[in-house]
Amino acid sequence: MELKVLGQDNTPPLTDSAPSGGCSSGTCGSSEDGMSHLPDSVREKVHNHPCYSEEAHHFYARMHVAVAPACNIQCHYCNRKYDCANESRPGVVSELLSPDQAAKKVLAVASEIPQMTVLGVAGPGDPLANPERTFATFHEIADKAPDIKLCLSTNGLALPDHVDEIEALNVDHVTITINCVDPEIGAQIYPWVFWNNRRIKGSKGAKILIERQQKGLEMLIERGILVKVNSVMIPGVNDEHLKEVSKIVKGKGAFLHNVMPLIAEKEHGTFYGVMGQRGPSKQELSDLQDACAGDMNMMRHCRQCRADAVGLLGEDRGQEFTLDKIEAMDIDYEAAMEKRANIHAGIEAHRDALRVEQAEKETPALIAPASAPPARIAITTKGGGVINEHFGHATEFLVYEASPEGVRFIGPRKVDNAYCVGPDVCPTGDDKGTVLDVILDALEDCSAVLSAKVGIEPWSRLEEAGITPSGEYAMDLIEEAVQGMYGDLIEAGWAAKDLEAQAAG
Ligand code: CLF
Numbered sequence: 001m002e003l004k005v006l007g008q009d010n011t012p013p014l015t016d017s018a019p020s021g022g023c024s025s026g027t028c029g030s031s032e033d034g035m036s037h038l039p040d041s042v043r044e045k046v047h048n049h050p051c052y053s054e055e056a057h058h059f060y061a062r063m064h065v066a067v068a069p070a071c072n073i074q075c076h077y078c079n080r081k082y083d084c085a086n087e088s089r090p091g092v093v094s095e096l097l098s099p100d101q102a103a104k105k106v107l108a109v110a111s112e113i114p115q116m117t118v119l120g121v122a123g124p125g126d127p128l129a130n131p132e133r134t135f136a137t138f139h140e141i142a143d144k145a146p147d148i149k150l151c152l153s154t155n156g157l158a159l160p161d162h163v164d165e166i167e168a169l170n171v172d173h174v175t176i177t178i179n180c181v182d183p184e185i186g187a188q189i190y191p192w193v194f195w196n197n198r199r200i201k202g203s204k205g206a207k208i209l210i211e212r213q214q215k216g217l218e219m220l221i222e223r224g225i226l227v228k229v230n231s232v233m234i235p236g237v238n239d240e241h242l243k244e245v246s247k248i249v250k251g252k253g254a255f256l257h258n259v260m261p262l263i264a265e266k267e268h269g270t271f272y273g274v275m276g277q278r279g280p281s282k283q284e285l286s287d288l289q290d291a292c293a294g295d296m297n298m299m300r301h302c303r304q305c306r307a308d309a310v311g312l313l314g315e316d317r318g319q320e321f322t323l324d325k326i327e328a329m330d331i332d333y334e335a336a337m338e339k340r341a342n343i344h345a346g347i348e349a350h351r352d353a354l355r356v357e358q359a360e361k362e363t364p365a366l367i368a369p370a371s372a373p374p375a376r377i378a379i380t381t382k383g384g385g386v387i388n389e390h391f392g393h394a395t396e397f398l399v400y401e402a403s404p405e406g407v408r409f410i411g412p413r414k415v416d417n418a419y420c421v422g423p424d425v426c427p428t429g430d431d432k433g434t435v436l437d438v439i440l441d442a443l444e445d446c447s448a449v450l451s452a453k454v455g456i457e458p459w460s461r462l463e464e465a466g467i468t469p470s471g472e473y474a475m476d477l478i479e480e481a482v483q484g485m486y487g488d489l490i491e492a493g494w495a496a497k498d499l500e501a502q503a504a505g
């Protein structure tokens with residue numbers, strides 16, 4: 001069967017004719033992203049939510065509206081000049097909108113990016129410390145755009161007071177940031193919480209926050225609302241403790257756990273940044289995610305988005321929807337909804353076809369001896385589950401691990417600048433080296449990188465760094481390509497070289 005994949009502009013598939021391919025597992029997976037065991041009602045909620053389904057994030061987009069400026073706690077990794085660091089990359093400032101402006105923006109984005117399925121409110125402060133603004137926005141969207149899922153992210157302090165309204169508005173997905181269940185650890189993360197008109201410091205404040213988070217979690221689960229728990233991994237503070245957090249929240253029925261790395265830079269002016277608290281290494285983060293995974297579903301594809309993010313995860317199309325541009329748009333949302341429904345049906349047909357194709361495939365021969373070590377392989381993509389982005393245009397790389405057991409997703413690696421700043425504009429002189437240094441650093445644990453195309457200069461630098469570049473898998477499905485590349489590496493004697501290097505020292 002021939003299948004169509006998303007185009008350059010993420011144009012969704014409307015027919016089932018185009019490039020062929022199947023998927024070895026997860027990404028385009030035959031098992032609905034490992035979710036085939038879930039009840040239909042839950043699968044219905046997550047199948048097109050790009051954060052709750054790893055598979056869906058290759059096809060569907062989300063947007064945030066920054067309507068919630070205030071916060072009711074202080075986290076040591078946050079500086080209020082910036083967005084809430086519980087969901088956002090620290091150091092980012094979003095444009096604050098009124099609920100009316102936000103609603104207009106949502107309709108504009110939904111009309112222009114039909115793959116956008118979810119509206120999240122995630123800052124720039126805490127959405128539930130600004131309940132009027134947050135719920136006014138949700139009310140408007142529920143009324144005008146009932147085909148959009150509503151999503152909310154909170155520190156949890158005010159959560160129990162708002163569960164009824166969350167349920168009444170059909171907000172089916174709520175994220176609570178839970179960094180600890182022990183007030184003594186909490187006191188090292190939260191200097192104070194603002195509770196009952198008083199600022200309460202230290203472990204007393206942390207205890208209140210923890211109790212409110214746990215109560216809110218239980219209330220949401222009782223009502224059948226899906227809960228994702230975010231945790232910021234702070235080495236030496238809560239890293240070991242997060243395994244217990246994971247067990248507890250899973251025991252209470254949380255759907256997903258998202259362990260995010262602390263990002264603490266001095267220039268952000270946060271307490272941790274100034275004090276020199278380090279974030280975890282890539283390996284420490286993935287080891288903790290693996291340790292927690294024994295107890296629950298882990299999210300590994302989080303991009304720590306902005307409070308005004310727009311587009312596929314990892315993509316930022318916010319500049320296309322500034323207030324002046326939105327004002328100039330003439331939006332017919334009735335027509336847009338019809339178009340959206342058709343496009344979503346096309347995406348689902350495409351995903352179904354991939355599953356059928358995968359199910360019909362014969363099990364491939366073992367590509368590596370059982371003793372072969374795993375290899376990390378990075379890929380570049382613009383969406384659709386295929387390798388369709390040039391190395392030089394990528395601002396993020398998705399890292400997979402291939403082993404004799406199969407292929408699994410490790411996580412995204414973001415870089416600030418693409419190697420080429422335009423379709424044909426690559427950096428010159430020192431800039432060229434600097435941009436590549438950052439990319440090589442992001443891929444330091446990878447043995448290969450697969451892109452639609454790789455230029456001569458980066459090709460040589462990658463090879464010098466021991467990373468095999470390849471354009472051979474252009475337009476192939478991601479996991480199949482990663483598996484193929486793993487076979488190529490093994491055939492080329494990579495494993496033997498790797499083992500020799502390890503033995504040498
Ligand atoms: Fe936004 Fe968060 Fe909803 Fe997603 S983001 S409110 S659950 S729609 Fe997603 Fe962004 Fe990670 Fe958040 S990638 S920061 S987990």
Ligand code: SF4
Binds near residue numbers: 078083086126155
């Ligand atoms: Fe900052 Fe968010 Fe913590 Fe509030 S909850 S202090 S906005 S990181």
